[in-house]
Amino acid sequence: MGAGSWGTTFAKLLHDAGGEVTLWGRRPELVETINERHENADYLPGVALPAAIRATLDPAEALDGADFVALAVPAQSLRGNLSGWVPLLPSGAVLVSLMKGVELGTTRRMSEVIREVADVPEERVAVFSGPNVAREIATGEPSAAVAACVDEQAAVGLQAATMTPYFRVYTSTDVIGVELGGAIKNVVALCVGMSVGLGFGSNTQAVLMTRGLAEITRLGIALGADEHTFAGLAGMGDLTASCMSPLARNRTFGENLGRGMTLEQVVAVTKQTAEGVKSSEAVLELARKHNVEMPITEAVVSVLYHGTPITEAAISLISRSPKPERYGV
Numbered sequence: 001m002g003a004g005s006w007g008t009t010f011a012k013l014l015h016d017a018g019g020e021v022t023l024w025g026r027r028p029e030l031v032e033t034i035n036e037r038h039e040n041a042d043y044l045p046g047v048a049l050p051a052a053i054r055a056t057l058d059p060a061e062a063l064d065g066a067d068f069v070a071l072a073v074p075a076q077s078l079r080g081n082l083s084g085w086v087p088l089l090p091s092g093a094v095l096v097s098l099m100k101g102v103e104l105g106t107t108r109r110m111s112e113v114i115r116e117v118a119d120v121p122e123e124r125v126a127v128f129s130g131p132n133v134a135r136e137i138a139t140g141e142p143s144a145a146v147a148a149c150v151d152e153q154a155a156v157g158l159q160a161a162t163m164t165p166y167f168r169v170y171t172s173t174d175v176i177g178v179e180l181g182g183a184i185k186n187v188v189a190l191c192v193g194m195s196v197g198l199g200f201g202s203n204t205q206a207v208l209m210t211r212g213l214a215e216i217t218r219l220g221i222a223l224g225a226d227e228h229t230f231a232g233l234a235g236m237g238d239l240t241a242s243c244m245s246p247l248a249r250n251r252t253f254g255e256n257l258g259r260g261m262t263l264e265q266v267v268a269v270t271k272q273t274a275e276g277v278k279s280s281e282a283v284l285e286l287a288r289k290h291n292v293e294m295p296i297t298e299a300v301v302s303v304l305y306h307g308t309p310i311t312e313a314a315i316s317l318i319s320r321s322p323k324p325e326r327y328g329v
Helices: 005-016 028-037 059-063 075-088 110-118 134-138 152-162 175-197 202-222 227-231 233-244 249-258 263-269 275-289 295-305 310-318
Strands: 022-024 054-056 068-071 094-097 125-129 143-148 167-172
Touching: 005 022, 005 068, 005 134, 005 152, 022 059, 028 054, 059 075, 068 075, 068 152, 075 110, 075 275, 094 110, 094 152, 110 125, 110 175, 125 152, 125 175, 125 233, 143 152, 143 175, 143 233, 152 167, 167 175, 175 202, 175 227, 175 233, 175 249, 175 275, 175 295, 175 310, 202 227, 202 233, 202 275, 202 295, 227 233, 233 249, 249 263, 249 275, 275 295, 295 310
Parallel strands: 022 054, 068 094, 094 125, 143 167
Antiparallel strands: 125 143
């Protein structure tokens, strides 16, 4: 449900793993292009899609008889979209969150929004996350991800539905950890991008990534996640890809800010959703609710929404009081 770059890539992944796939999109011209030219020219230009993938504007057609419903809309639009789809959801289908964000206003993770809106038990909600630069996966480059659900058999089922010769899937029951890793790495990637835009090099990027992982881990532990999750694909793996890849939209967004563009200017030239931009406020609110210190997240929010110059935010980070380094601290 969602024909952006990741939703389309996930549809191809399901097809390549042997599944029958229907892709829902909201724009008639995009759906027509996928069906007739077998290409998502807006989000994955030049990538050939299997002819067996059917795109539709009709959510009822897309959801009919589905075993897995993969939700790939922007995080802040999930509640509104899913509310309209609830009457169409097949009973017993596993609802899979592909989104990496935290809801503004409620600070709920995407799986929590799904459970609340669809009124389903947590055993029917899974999350799928990892180093998922869409275009690389769509072209068949080797990669991997984690399928997480509190019901281990549901996670195994999602694993089987997405494993291909080029894509390896691991399972987990740590939904909180897998989900937080995917959401907060976007905020860290914004900060890394800003540093690149300012002209800083590898040392600065490595510091931000490492301390960013510490922030993710601190909040994860406070919310009940397994700290070891953050050393894996959904933690360090996703963080590395999002912070280092020139294809990663949050890093690119931050890089443009670091080069001197205003927030409005960057939004205007950004074709796809950079989830960290809006989720950063929700992540910070969530951290404050649990008394978790997240200075990188605070710096990003300060730059995006409080007019703090990026150089001033950088100075505030580097001049923080000294302390011993311990894992997750």
